[in-house]
Amino acid sequence: MFDRDLCESKTIPHAHSRITAMISFENVAKRYPNGREALAGVTFQIEPGEFVFLTGRSGAGKSSVLKLIALLERPSRGTVTVAGQNTGKIKAGRIPAFRRAIGVVFQDHKLLLDRPIYDNVALPLVVAGTPLKEVDRRVRAALDQVGLLGRERSSPLELSVGEQQRVGIARAVISKPRLLIADEPTGNLDPGLAVEVMRVFKRFQEVGVTVIIASHDPHLVEQFGQREIVLDAGRIVSDSYRESHAARMTATAPRVADLPNIDLRT
Amino acid sequence: MSGLGSYGTRHLQALFGALGRLARTPLASLLTLIVIGVALALPAGLALVVDNLRAATGDLGTAVDFTVHFKAGTPIERVQQIAASGRARPGIASITVTTAAQALEEFKQASGFGDALTALEDNPLPHHIVVRPSPSASGPTEVESLRRYFSAFPEVDIVQLDLDWVRRLHSLLDVLRRILWVVMSVLGLGVLAVIGNTIRLEILNRRPEIEVTKLVGGSNAFVRRPFLYTGIFYGLGGSLLAGLIVVGAMAYLDQAVGELSAQYGGHFRMSGLGPRGLGILAATGAALGWMGALISTGRHLRRIEPRA
Numbered sequence: 001m002f003d004r005d006l007c008e009s010k011t012i013p014h015a016h017s018r019i020t021a022m023i024s025f026e027n028v029a030k031r032y033p034n035g036r037e038a039l040a041g042v043t044f045q046i047e048p049g050e051f052v053f054l055t056g057r058s059g060a061g062k063s064s065v066l067k068l069i070a071l072l073e074r075p076s077r078g079t080v081t082v083a084g085q086n087t088g089k090i091k092a093g094r095i096p097a098f099r100r101a102i103g104v105v106f107q108d109h110k111l112l113l114d115r116p117i118y119d120n121v122a123l124p125l126v127v128a129g130t131p132l133k134e135v136d137r138r139v140r141a142a143l144d145q146v147g148l149l150g151r152e153r154s155s156p157l158e159l160s161v162g163e164q165q166r167v168g169i170a171r172a173v174i175s176k177p178r179l180l181i182a183d184e185p186t187g188n189l190d191p192g193l194a195v196e197v198m199r200v201f202k203r204f205q206e207v208g209v210t211v212i213i214a215s216h217d218p219h220l221v222e223q224f225g226q227r228e229i230v231l232d233a234g235r236i237v238s239d240s241y242r243e244s245h246a247a248r249m250t251a252t253a254p255r256v257a258d259l260p261n262i263d264l265r266t
Numbered sequence: 267m268s269g270l271g272s273y274g275t276r277h278l279q280a281l282f283g284a285l286g287r288l289a290r291t292p293l294a295s296l297l298t299l300i301v302i303g304v305a306l307a308l309p310a311g312l313a314l315v316v317d318n319l320r321a322a323t324g325d326l327g328t329a330v331d332f333t334v335h336f337k338a339g340t341p342i343e344r345v346q347q348i349a350a351s352g353r354a355r356p357g358i359a360s361i362t363v364t365t366a367a368q369a370l371e372e373f374k375q376a377s378g379f380g381d382a383l384t385a386l387e388d389n390p391l392p393h394h395i396v397v398r399p400s401p402s403a404s405g406p407t408e409v410e411s412l413r414r415y416f417s418a419f420p421e422v423d424i425v426q427l428d429l430d431w432v433r434r435l436h437s438l439l440d441v442l443r444r445i446l447w448v449v450m451s452v453l454g455l456g457v458l459a460v461i462g463n464t465i466r467l468e469i470l471n472r473r474p475e476i477e478v479t480k481l482v483g484g485s486n487a488f489v490r491r492p493f494l495y496t497g498i499f500y501g502l503g504g505s506l507l508a509g510l511i512v513v514g515a516m517a518y519l520d521q522a523v524g525e526l527s528a529q530y531g532g533h534f535r536m537s538g539l540g541p542r543g544l545g546i547l548a549a550t551g552a553a554l555g556w557m558g559a560l561i562s563t564g565r566h567l568r569r570i571e572p573r574a
Contacts, residue, residue, distance in 0.1 A: 072481070072572050093485075095572075100483030110478050126279060127484040129272030171482065 021045040021081065022179060022210045023069060028078035030064050030234075038064035040234040041078070044241075046212065048178070051205040053221045054214040056231035062214035065231070066181050069212070070102050071095050082179070100128055103172030103209075105182035109164045111156040117143070117167050118152035124175045142170040146200055162193035169200055173209075180204055181212045186220060194220055276488065284495035287468075295503075298464050302504025302551070305457045307511040309450040310539070310547050314512060316442050318536050330404045330435070332413065332427035335394045340421040345393045348419055352395070357403030357412065362396045369394065392423060406433050454554060457504065461497050461558030468493065469566045480572050490563045494556055501555020505547045513538055 023046040030039040039061045046052050054062045067073040068080050071087050080087045082102075090098055111120050121142055125135045143149045146166035148159075156164055165185055172180060182201065186194035198213075198220060205211045215221060221228055230238040288295045336345055342365055349361045364372070369391040374383050397416070399409055413425045469476065476489050520536040527534035539547065 096480075096483045096485035096488070098483075099481070104481065106481075110474075110481060112475050112478060123479065123484075124482040127479060127482060127488055129276040131271075131275065175483075 020047060022048045022050070022083055023212070024079070024081040025065070025068075026079040026081070028068065028075045028080055030061075030068065030073060031076045038234055039068075039075075042231075042234070042236055043078075044229055044236060044239060046210060048210055049205065049208050051202065051211045051224070051226040052213070053224075053226055053228045054212060054231060055216060055218065055221055055228055056237075057216065059233075060231040061234040062216075062231055063183050064234075066104075066183050066212065066214055069179075069181055070104050071098055096127075100124060100175055101177060101179070103175065103177035103180040105165070105168045105172045105180070105185045107184035107187045109156075109168040111164060111167060111171075113156050116153050116155060117148065117159070120156065120167055121170045121174055124171060128175070138174055139170075142174045145173070145203075146170045160193075161188050162197065165189065165193075165197055166200065169197070173204060177209065179210045179212070181214075183214045184216065185213060186215065186217060191219070195223065198224060277491065280488075280491035281495050284492045284499060287492075288496065288499055295500075298460065298500055299503045299507055301460050302457050302500055302555075303507030303511060305453045305460065306505050306508035306547065306551055307515075309446065309453050310508055310543075311512045311515060312446055312449055314516065314537075314539060314543070316446060319442075330409050331396055331398045332409070332425060333394050333396050334416045334425050335423045336392050336421050337423045338392050340393060342393055344421055345395065348416075348421070349395050352397065352416065355412075355415070357400055357408055359398045359400040361398070364394050364396065366391050366393050405436060454550075457501070457551075457554045458558040458561070461500050461555050462562040464500065465493050465497055465559045465562040466566055468496065469563065469570075473570060476567065476570050477572075480570070486567060489567055490560075493563045494559045497555040497557075497559025497562075498552050499555070501551035501553065501558075502548055503551075504555070505551025508551070509539060509544050509547055 023044075025042050025044050028039055028042045029037070031037045038059075042061070042065070054065055056062055064073065068075055068087070069082060071090065074088060082098075085098075087098070112123075118139055121139045122135050125138060130138075139152065140149060143152060146169050148163060148166055148170065151159070151163075156167060159167065165188075169182075169185070172182075180201065185201070186197050189197060194217065201211050201213060202224065228238075228240045229236055334348075342363075345363060345365075349363050352358055352361050366389045370383065370389050373391065397412065399412060403409070403412070409427065413427050416422055417425050479489055480486075516536050516538045523534065523536050
């Protein structure tokens with residue numbers, strides 16, 4: 001049974017009570033200091049509870065989209081709105097709290113190899129000053145969800161690449177985010193493991209979490225049959241969003257406005 | 267969970283984390299502590315030597331005592347009156363009145379001419395007062411002002427004061443104070459540099475951890491906190507080591523100094539840092555450690571992505 005507790009999000013702050021889009025990009029461009037233009041006027045919206053693939057070749061701009069969502073980068077032009085919050089207006093001091101509200105899974109896992117799995121998964125809660133008892137309960141719940149309960153004291157080095165990625169997912173969901181983003185989470189996995197990892201993401205989406213995954217694996221995307229935004233040279237070349245899909249999402253997924261609010265100061 | 271409780275939890279985690287990291291690298295931590303300890307022991311020892319020199323030469327404030335001699339025939343009541351008015355002035359620690367009879371008695375005792383002096387029909391010595399300026403008014407200017415004050419009384423014959431000696435004394439003290447400040451400043455900077463560099467190396471070693479912590483929402487303050495505690499622990503540990511070095515050195519010197527003093531008929535013993543001195547040393551060390559860590563983290567954490 002999937003633990004809804006991990007998904008009863010109270011995380012992403014929003015400024016308005018009536019919001020239909022979890023993510024909104026309005027004519028967003030991103031040019032890096034080295035002059036490379038990663039995004040050139042991208043516009044799209046993602047509704048709460050959607051499962052979206054960002055696809056495209058290497059350098060198409062997928063990672064830049066995710067970085068802009070997680071406020072790891074700021075747009076050079078345009079507006080990025082996450083849960084009703086214009087990220088361009090979030091002050092530097094508030095960025096860590098904003099980031100804590102989003103679950104991020106990295107292609108290279110970004111695990112601390114000198115720390116046991118428990119410490120890796122607990123890190124977002126430790127950063128937030130969560131009481132140790134609560135940390136313990138939620139770490140076990142998160143590890144249970146990704147099938148690694150009982151491996152808390154193992155080193156990440158003792159795990160397979162797929163297991164390491166599942167630790168990364170457990171860390172990303174432990175703060176009960178309403179938004180989960182993943183940058184090529186299956187990039188280093190064989191097809192079997194990739195499907196297994198994607199199913200973990202799908203289970204989170206089924207309980208209301210918005211999931212955005214950057215992937216360059218067309219077979220995987222096809223297999224899961226979700227909305228796909230295709231990028232090329234920093235522009236959207238196709239978006240499989242359909243009216244029927246929108247209607248279905250609106251009917252089944254919780255809206256941001258229906259979820260509990262959170263104070264950025266937490 | 268209350269914000270205060272959460273804040274306290276984060277501080278405790280940072281504090282114990284910093285202690286744990288120091289304990290996991292005992293040799294490196296000890297070497298750093300020794301460097302800081304020696305750097306702090308030098309100015310602390312010098313300050314203590316200056317204090318002991320002051321004690322050994324007597325209260326240097328007494329060196330600027332001066333004597334006011336009154337004209338023969340001045341009534342002792344008038345002398346007492348002038349002494350009382352002097353005591354009411356700021357900058358005077360004490361005034362001692364010596365009558366002519368007391369002065370003669372003292373002279374008899376000191377000179378060894380006791381019997382011969384009894385042959386004198388009149389006491390040739392005048393009444394006099396000994397004025398001791400307060401330590402804050404022992405400078406040449408203040409003492410000169412006091413001299414002019416007493417000289418202005420018509421009953422006063424002469425004010426005996428060696429201002430050159432006062433000036434020399436103050437110059438000497440000034441040189442000592444300046445040396446102390448230079449040594450303290452240079453070695454204080456040295457401690458800052460040592461702690462700053464140690465923290466810099468630790469930041470480099472822990473770069474992946476810092477990066478991941480920031481990615482999952484750790485603020486710069488959260489990342490900086492354990493390094494600040496590490497700096498404070500280095501400063502505190504170094505100052506305690508410095509205290510031990512100074513106390514040990516003083517204990518070693520005390521016997522030899524005592525023997526030297528005894529040969530001159532004195533009973534001088536070296537005084538150590540004491541609880542107040544140790545407290546000041548510990549506070550200084552902790553403050554330097556905190557500052558060194560703050561400067562180092564301010565410079566180096568900014569360079570690690572994500573910056574905010």
